[in-house]
Amino acid sequence: MKKATLITIILALLFPTASSASVKNQVxxxxxxxxxxxxxxNNQETQITTSGNTQSKPEWSxxxxxxxxxxxxxxxxxxxxxxxxxxxxxxxxxxYNGHIPKWAPHKNHLAxxxxxxxxxxxxxxxxxxxxxxxxxxxxxxGSGFLLSSSGTLNPDGWSSASLFxxxxxxxxxxxxxxxxxxxxxxxxxxxxxxxxxxxxAVDAExxxxxxxGKWISFVVSPTxxxxxxxxxxxVIDKDGKNFEVLDExxxxxxKPKWSPSTDTLAYIAGGGxxxxxFKNKDLKVKEMPVSGTxxxxxxxxxxxxxxxxxxxxxxxVKEQEWTNDFSKHPLPVLYTLNIDxxxxxxxxxxxxxxxxxxxxxxxxIDKLVWLRGTSLTDRKRDLWIGNTDGTEAEEWLRDIEExxxxxxx
Numbered sequence: 001m002k003k004a005t006l007i008t009i010i011l012a013l014l015f016p017t018a019s020s021a022s023v024k025n026q027v028x029x030x031x032x033x034x035x036x037x038x039x040x041x042n043n044q045e046t047q048i049t050t051s052g053n054t055q056s057k058p059e060w061s062x063x064x065x066x067x068x069x070x071x072x073x074x075x076x077x078x079x080x081x082x083x084x085x086x087x088x089x090x091x092x093x094x095x096y097n098g099h100i101p102k103w104a105p106h107k108n109h110l111a112x113x114x115x116x117x118x119x120x121x122x123x124x125x126x127x128x129x130x131x132x133x134x135x136x137x138x139x140x141x142g143s144g145f146l147l148s149s150s151g152t153l154n155p156d157g158w159s160s161a162s163l164f165x166x167x168x169x170x171x172x173x174x175x176x177x178x179x180x181x182x183x184x185x186x187x188x189x190x191x192x193x194x195x196x197x198x199x200x201a202v203d204a205e206x207x208x209x210x211x212x213g214k215w216i217s218f219v220v221s222p223t224x225x226x227x228x229x230x231x232x233x234x235v236i237d238k239d240g241k242n243f244e245v246l247d248e249x250x251x252x253x254x255k256p257k258w259s260p261s262t263d264t265l266a267y268i269a270g271g272g273x274x275x276x277x278f279k280n281k282d283l284k285v286k287e288m289p290v291s292g293t294x295x296x297x298x299x300x301x302x303x304x305x306x307x308x309x310x311x312x313x314x315x316x317v318k319e320q321e322w323t324n325d326f327s328k329h330p331l332p333v334l335y336t337l338n339i340d341x342x343x344x345x346x347x348x349x350x351x352x353x354x355x356x357x358x359x360x361x362x363x364x365i366d367k368l369v370w371l372r373g374t375s376l377t378d379r380k381r382d383l384w385i386g387n388t389d390g391t392e393a394e395e396w397l398r399d400i401e402e403x404x405x406x407x408x409x
Contacts (some may be wrong), residue, residue, distance in 0.1 A: 023365045023367065023385075024396070027365055027406070028406050029404060029405040030057075032403075035052035036050060036052055039067070040403075054069055054070065055070075057259070057404050062105055063109075063408075064110055064406045067084040067086070068085070068110055069083075079098065080097070081094045081095040081099075081112055083123060084205070085368055086118065088156060092123065094108055094110060095121070097114050099113050102136070102138060104138055104142050105140065106142035108123065113133055113136070113137065116132055117177075122344065129168060130164075132149045132178065135205045136148060137208065139165075145165070148161060148203055149163075149363055151200070158189070158200045158202050160186060160201040161204040162183070162222065163183075163185045163204060167180075167374065185245075191220060192248075193247060197248060199221075199231070200222045200223070201394040203221040204220050205221060208256070208258065210263045211258055211259070211371070212262075213238060215237055215238065216236050217258065218235075219233055220234055231250060232248060233246045233249050233256050233269075250270070253268040254268050254303035263287070263338075266286075267284055267286075268284070268303075268304065295314075299318055300317055300318075301315065302376075305361050306361065307388055311337065312336070313334055313336050315332040315357050317355075326377065331350065331353070332354030333350060334346070334359050334390070335347060347390030348386075349390075357373055357381065358370060358371045358402075360403075362405055364407060365409075367386065369401055369405075371384075372384050380400075382397065
């Protein structure tokens with residue numbers, strides 16, 4: 001009997017169950033390992049770069065046939081922008097210095113910022129589109145861009161960030177580089193949640209449309225050094241008229257995310273960089289126009305993802321003061337929560353010395369994935385996969401810095 005059990009265990013390890021293998025074969029992802037881009041497809045790993053200088057996450061084209069990625073060079077603040085064609089396996093340099101790459105929502109054209117100039121590449125050549133751009137996002141229908149321009153330092157202090165709309169047609173050669181924009185919104189010089197909690201509105205970043213296209217979320221930051229401690233998550237309607245400051249946040253925790261199909265925004269509120277302590281980081285949900293807080297007392301949330309329009313998964317730690325001894329940092333576990341019932345459930349139990357970070361929900365296979373590591377700064381974490389209730393959890397990939405799954409539209 002013991003021999004039969006042992007054989008069963010060995011076979012299970014050597015030959016995963018058909019359902020497990022089938023699920024993994026259904027997804028494709030790009031991930032960073034040792035500073036290189038890798039492709040995961042049909043549960044097979046393929047290394048794309050070898051320089052070891054890729055730090056930013058790759059970006060999937062809308063049809064999943066291309067990846068865009070940045071390769072840092074020895075030149076200060078310069079980053080080569082490349083694409084990889086999954087069908088032909090061709091790698092192509094798009095720009096000697098390209099940042100914030102974003103694919104068009106309707107075709108395989110790539111927009112990016114090069115020294116304050118917004119460019120578009122049709123993968124054959126590039127076109128200058130707009131100047132003075134610090135961040136941007138495509139309009140939902142691909143007809144143009146919502147642009148952000150940073151404030152400047154003047155004799156009377158900093159001016160505030162401004163937002164613009166710039167439309168583009170199919171013939172990029174006809175676009176006027178200087179001008180041709182519609183003013184959308186100029187932020188107040190200072191913004192905050194109250195008179196005692198204000199910051200100068202120098203930058204507007206992470207511009208993201210809600211699923212309906214009726215609302216836009218973005219993060220307002222002061223100067224670079226101050227942004228480590230305090231930023232403001234904001235929303236504005238698509239007409240640029242109804243602007244609201246929701247809460248204070250920091251950039252080192254999960255980015256604000258709209259729910260899968262409703263105008264509901266989740267974010268982690270709380271100022272003060274992590275080195276001031278694992279505390280005051282509360283997951284909040286803003287369902288226009290009401291909101292709620294879901295982090296229990298004495299806990300702090302580090303990251304999250306939506307599962308459905310009414311449920312999320314969060315990476316959560318017990319509150320604790322900062323220490324330079326990383327072995328004494330609190331290690332997170334994953335919880336799921338329902339925003340209607342407020343019911344919360346612990347779904348992972350990592351072994352001693354390990355924590356569960358960066359949760360993602362993969363709708364196409366109805367699974368959770370997360371990175372299991374030894375600390376907040378661990379760059380060699382392992383990817384785990386399991387059901388949304390934490391059952392059937394298993395290790396999938398080793399030594400992962402960051403992973404981005406392709407979800408077809």
